[in-house]
Amino acid sequence: MRDRLWIGLLGIGLTAAALWAADVLPGLAFPLVGTLSALAWAFGPRLHDLRPRRPWRLLTAAALFFLAGVVLRALLVTGPYPLAQLGDAFSVCGFAFLVAGMATFLSRWGIDRHALLDGLIVCIGAAITSALLFILPATAVPGRPVLVSVLAGLYPLLDVVIVLLGVNLAFTTAVRRPALLLLGAMLLLIFAGDLGYAVIGRQGHVTGPALLDLPYLLAFTAGGAAALHPSAGALAQATPLPIQAWSPARMLIIGPAVAAPFALTVLLPHPAPLSRWILGVGGAAIVALLLARASGAVHSHAAAQRRFEHQATHDPLTGLPNRRLLQIMVDRRLAERGDGDAVWMFSLDLDGFKLVNDSWGHPAGDRLIAEVGARLRHALPAEATVARVGGDEFVVVMHCTEPEAMAGARRIMECVERPLLVGGGETPTAEVVVGASMGIVRAERHDTAEALMRDADTAMYQAKEQGRNRWTVFDASMRDAVRERVEIEVALRAAVAQEQLAIAYQPIVDLTDGLGTRTVGAEALVRWEHPVRGWLGPNMFIAVAEDANLISALGAWVLREAVQQLARWRDKGVVGEDFWMSVNVSPRQLGDAAFAERVAAILAQARVPARNLVLEITESVMVEGGELTERLLLRLRELGVRICVDDFGTGFSALGYLRRHPVTGVKIDRSFVGGLGVSTQDEEIVRAVVAMSGALNLTVVAEGVETTAQRNVLAALKVPLAQGWLWGRAVPAHTFAAALRARERVAEPVAVRSD
Known part of the structure; x- marks a missing residue:
């Protein structure tokens, strides 16, 4: 109101x-x-x-x-x-x-x-008009x-x-x-x-x-x-x-004021001496203001141009050169270098920056970036070029010898690794330590900054893959590896879109009889026949699919095909009603809020009970997954789907994670199974996993079983389920079905937790 x-x-x-x-x-x-x-x-x-x-x-x-x-x-x-x-x-x-x-x-x-000058021009024009037409006559x-x-x-x-x-x-x-x-x-x-x-x-x-x-x-x-x-x-x-420009609207106001002295001179052909003085002084003042305004406009436009150019070539947060200016500066250095001169480029990406952003917010992340930029600038020689080229990516360019470049690399890593103060408010409240993965390249045959930066990035990503918080010097083999990876990504993208992939099935057997004669389940493993390289295993392209954001589409296709294959086997009597299918899911799939409902729709369409599906997750999902992931896992368990932790023992194998998350089983990694019968240490690890799983009422599957000696140790340790080449490699669906029929019976599976 x-x-x-x-x-x-x-x-x-x-x-x-x-x-x-x-x-x-x-x-x-x-x-x-x-x-x-x-x-x-x-x-x-x-x-x-x-x-x-x-x-x-x-x-x-x-x-x-x-x-x-x-x-x-x-x-x-x-x-x-x-x-x-x-x-x-x-x-x-x-x-x-x-x-x-x-x-x-x-x-x-x-x-x-400028507004004041324009106002004074109008004011003087109005004053001249008022004085000659109204004040003096009045x-x-x-x-x-x-x-x-x-x-x-x-x-x-x-x-x-x-x-x-x-x-x-x-x-x-x-x-x-x-x-x-x-x-x-x-x-x-x-x-x-x-x-x-x-x-x-x-x-x-x-x-x-x-x-x-x-x-x-x-x-x-x-x-x-x-x-x-x-x-x-x-x-x-x-x-x-x-910018205070002389726009048409503004000129409609200023124009009459500028024209006033000239118009009054025409209207008053024989002005009195005082009127002539007013016209002369007022007209001169308007001209002076116009000159000052024009000069100021030129200076303002020049200053605005310089400001825009600076903004276009510098990072607003750190004030350092951005990628555009860096490329110009490096091209100039490469063009001016002598025969014996060496130009080194260091490309570094902060490790742990996302954690700071997620924990304390973007203002804290901005403060961290600004502090790292200032440290780099002060830690390196004045002639070194320091630039920020991305969110948490910096590039350093130095003109130096190889020993000086290595010393510079150590200084860069040391200044980044020193504790930094961050916090959610204006005053830093917490101390954090971040690292950096850095790639180093020497400009030898590089003729352009773009090529140099590409190779430095390649070396930096190689450092990340090797464990982070380290540096790697570029060599030509890395370029070949990147080219190969790009070729695989392009071909994989087409293969996923056109469904050119295939699924192989490896048997999972009941080991309670000591021999593993009954097949109770199968793991669906994706295979790809590359048009040039032939059949490729998952280790050759799954990482590429994750980096290329293809893993969700790939995982959804594998899940749908595996469930439909299980339905066909059930309809044809190849497998029994309790036979189950195990399918790997990626962390990215578990970040999709609609994933559980999609699983339910796939099962309903294939008319396969939820208890016959086991989804295999990695240990990192339990550690790094947020509330959304936990809700999805709970929803999947409500549907009746079983959840198994794959490669158990290689990551964060903590009892607390198993108790907190709704998992129903674990898979002992092949690295521990391979030493059974030879290494007593591996045997004790498996014994501990079995004991812990029994206490938590979890099923245990040992993967990678290749010898009878390994099978015998697993049976002695009462590991209930196993899979590996000893019982068969992963094969196409029709071969898998033929192998089951060759046994002349479909064994009843061991009782596994399905509640």
């Missing part, structure tokens, strides 16, 4: 103005509207909690003095001199408070130099008291100040909200009212028709509405213009 008070005041003011123009109750219009406007200036800021209050108080005083001036002028217009001019005294005081209030707004906005009226002549000349001068304020208000801000427009309308109406009195004043008249006061009534209305409008708070702060 209070946000619409300005509409009510506007309605009252316009109604009063219409009644005033119709000469209906003229004595009530100004007291009513003027009082309401003064109250609006006094209480509007409190209504909307506007700060600061000082300009509003000054404008309230201006409204009260203007109101008193209008009322006294109406009452004393026929009174004796100088009592009749008492109303003008209040009006002049109102002008003073109005100017002070407007100036307070402008001082808070910050007066733009003061030259014979037989009039001096005070009356002074007031007749004073009002046009005050209007010149109003013009200066209005133009500066319009030129200083790029966003003109309704409150500012209403305020501008108020100033324009005051100027229009004074202009009307100036016209009759040059003819010797002090009063005129009642319609001459109509602009003042409307000015009260617009001013009061501005104070009540919700956008009045925007008057406390301007939105600065990026």
Whole structure:
């Protein structure tokens, strides 16, 4: 409701103005509207909690003095001199408070130099026009008291100040909200009212028709509405213009002011000496201001150009060169190097930066990046080039010998690894340590910065793959490996899109009889026949699929095909009702909120019970997975799907993770199975896994079983399930089915946890 008070005041003011123009109750219009406007200036800021209050108080005083001036002028217009001019005294005081209030707004906005110059040009043009057309004729009226002549000349001068304020208000801000427009309308109406009195004043008249006061009534209305409008708070702060250009709209205001001296020279062919002085001095001042404005515009454009160029070539967070400028600088270095000169490039990527961002927020990450940039700049020689080329990626270029390059690499790693203070607020509150993976390359046959940066990145990613927090020097074999990886990615993308992959199935057997004669399940393993390289195992392309963001599509296809194959085997009687299918899922799939519902839809479409599906996850899922992953795992268990931890023992094999997550089994990694019968240590590890799993009621599968000795140890340790080449390699579906039929029976599977 209070946000619409300005509409009510506007309605009252316009109604009063219409009644005033119709000469209906003229004595009530100004007291009513003027009082309401003064109250609006006094209480509007409190209504909307506007700060600061000082300009509003000054404008309230201006409204009260203007109101008193209008009322006294109406009452004393026929009174004796100088009592009749008492109303003008209040009006002049109102002008003073109005100017002070407007100036307070402008001082808070910050007066733009170009806006001030443009305002002065308009002001001088208006002053010349006012002086020659109104002030001089008004003061030259014979037989009039001096005070009356002074007031007749004073009002046009005050209007010149109003013009200066209005133009500066319009030129200083790029966003003109309704409150500012209403305020501008108020100033324009005051100027229009004074202009009307100036016209009759040059003819010797002090009063005129009642319609001459109509602009003042409307000015009260617009001013009061501005104070009540919700956008009045925007008057406390301007939105600065990026460049104060001479736009067409601005020239519509400035043009007449520039043309005023020339037009008046034509209109006044024989001006008096004082008029000639005013025209000459005023015209010269306008020309000087135009020159200053043009010069300032040129300098501003040059400064803006330099600023834009700096922003386009430098990182805003660290102030270091960005990738674009780095490429230019490196190309120049490569072109200027001598035969014996060596240019070294270091490409480093921070390890652990994402953890800082996730734990303390992006402001902490920004603080860390800025600190690393400053450390690199201070740790290296002044002639070294340090650039930020990505989120947490930096590049250093040095002109040095090989020993100096290696020493520089050590300094880079040391300055990054020193503890850094981060935190969520303005004051750092926590100490963190991050590392860096760095690739180093020497510019030998490199002719361009792009090639050098590509090889440095290649070496950096090689360092990451080798364990992070280290550096690697580039060699040509890395380029070949990258080219091979790219070729594999391109071919894999086409293979996934066209479903050119295949699935092989490896048997999982019941080992409780000591021999593993019964096949109780199968693991679905994806295979790919590369058009050039032939059949490739998962270790050749799964990592590529993850990096290329193809793993979700690939995993979804494998899951769907494996479940449908199980359904076909069940329908044909190849397997029994308790035979289960084991399928690997990636962490990326478990980051999809709809994954559990997709699994349910696949099972429903194939008419396969959920208990016949086992999803294999990695240990990293339990450690690094968030709340979404945990909810998905719980939802999958609610469906009846079983969850097994693959390659158990190679990562974070903590009892707490197994207890907290809804897993139903573990797979002992082949690295421990391979030593059975030879290594007592591996045997003890397997024994411990079996004991722990039994305590948690988890099934255990030993994978990678290749010899009877390994099988015998596993049977002795009471490992219930096993898979490996001893019982068969992964084979196509029809071969797998034939092998099952060759046994002449489908064995009943061991009881596994399915609840």
